[in-house]
Amino acid sequence: MSNTEVHDDAINVDTEKGNFSYPEDYAYDAGVGLSEDTIRYISDVKKEADWIREFRLRALEIFNKKAMPTNWASKDLENIHFDKIRYYLSKGQQPSRTWDEVPDDVKETFERLGIPEQERKFLAGVEAQFDSEAAYSRMKEDLEKEGVIFVGSSEGLEKYPEIFKPFFGKVIPSTDNKFAALNSATFSGGSFIYVPKGVKLKQPLQAYFRINAENFGQFERTLIIADEDSEITYMEGCTAPKFETATLHSAVVELVALKNAKIQYITVQNWSSNVFNLVTKRGMADEGAEVKWIDCNIGSRLTMKYPGVVLKGRGARGEVLSIALANNGQHQDTGAKMIHLADDTTSNIISKSISIGEGRSTYRGQVHMPKHLKNCKNNTECDALLINTHSRTDTYPAITTRGQNNTVQHEASVSKVSAEQIFYMMQRGLSEGEAMSLAVNGFVNELLKEFPMEYSVELKRLIDMEMEGSVG
């Protein structure tokens, strides 16, 4: 330990909780590489309608045409070898309705991750995805009676096209960006949810995404539609084992909050340090509706994610609360987008990033308020915490405000955990890891209060593991 720095080895990445895998026999395997044949294979396995097949093939064309966004984003993207990735792996079975019916090895995976326990404790429904397809899916019966739909993407499009098709690919079109196009071509799994008018879910629905296979790409697709005056909280968690080779996770999540509806979407991402996590998330809020993203990025090699809200109806509200922790060898490139399209719309962005060792955090924010709008408000706060001198943080806010009586407030801060602070805490008997963990928890504390209790507890635990994992 030198004078001004804290130990690197005290703060190494620890994603050990998810670091295990079982050898699997897959009934369906699209093989390695991406071509029209890969897409047709996926479509055939899923016995899809022609319009979905067409949608996928068009998206593949768009993907092939679009350049990698390395002109503004990390050059590390060039290390993704699309021809070496496996795009579809499944055991070819329907998701089970009870954990007893889930194959033992898959069930053991989710038990080690604590999913059935959480379901018993505080969830209204769970979907557990293993590689390309859900292994388990179940929702409380009373919700089913109220008309709530909670299914996978294929089942949603097949059984309820009248509900999902009008919004599918509308909030995030395939042309949005290269990875949204990739997902549109290869999507499998994810959650399609419909909450009928006036139905307010008291407990959250949860999806858990698990990558088990090596050289694999997971492309789940989620679409949540909250009808007028309804409310839903959805939570997703994700892990993968630590492989030598890169793994790709590229999801698309579309949220639709109709008049006066509320959607809260919570993510705790704890991918292992070999995962490229390139996700497009956007919500649309109608008149008086609210879309709130709570986004926590702890793991992965490179995460690029900028949850957004299109404030389409008068009085709509959008919020992004995010925490990113970039440890050695990680780059968390995260942020938020708020597109104001109606009068009296408000948006709030609070972003907290922690960079440790060689870890790197980037914040990219976009707030758009066109000239003709009135009484729109945005508040943006982004705070960065640096632990040791190698850490790097960048902030790229882009705010376009025109029009009258529109207000934008932007605050940014960068602070450091100093060696003297660590010494002070260690003098009180805390280990170096505990001291850093406490400093980090203090930094995110105010924001954690906004989180549902179960998730703030889980997040604190993850931060502690991350900071203390390899002290000794």
Add this chain to the structure above:
Amino acid sequence: MNALEIKNLNVSIEGQSILKDFSLTIPKGEVHALMGPNGTGKSTLAKVMAGHEDYEVESGSITLDGENILGEEPDAIAHAGLFLAFQYPLEIPGVSIANFIRAARAARCPEGESINAVEFYKELYEKMDALKMDRKFTARSLNAGFSGGEKKRCEILQMSMLDPAYCVMDETDSGLDIDALKTVSEGVNLMRGPERGFLVITHYQRLLDYIVPDVVHVMFDGRIVHSGSAELARELEAKGYDWVKEAFTATI
């Protein structure tokens, strides 16, 4: 031996010698004051004892009840029973006083044991009352935006909650008005007893009117040059440090 013992300690920073063959023994149950002009190495001594690593220890030993602590990590020294009340306590934003003290307590818990929250708060509130601290303070971020007096009270609160065998107080009186000085001293006096030793580092005699020491040491140029009773502190106050400098320089 039941004592804090420092023997022939030589310490330098960036090649400059600061502590020169420094020796001091504080038996349990005694309060020793260490006085001296600025820049004689008092704060360096406190930090070296607590395991700060900016300093180069060339030779010597520090033991607590016979157990070596020199060269140990700061947390190990804390667990061995040494508490340092800082001259300039650090701010830890977002971490409340209650949570911080609880974490420090938890770090001392034997494996498998946990802290009883009800008892913890009861004890915390009693000690805060004794230090005339507003109970609302428990929720405030540690030292963030505190006045000088509030920081020092908070140090003594931590000291009393962590129940150390040896307390080192580095210029605890600096930044205190007379009322705060009295309250803090009362808090310290409550902790005095046969099971605890104190090293009170101060520049001024004022504090020692309230925390009456058993022994007073005068430090100059990296070593103790004179020791005596509490009376010595008053003598120093009356005569200033110049005579110490003169007397000491005359001997070499």
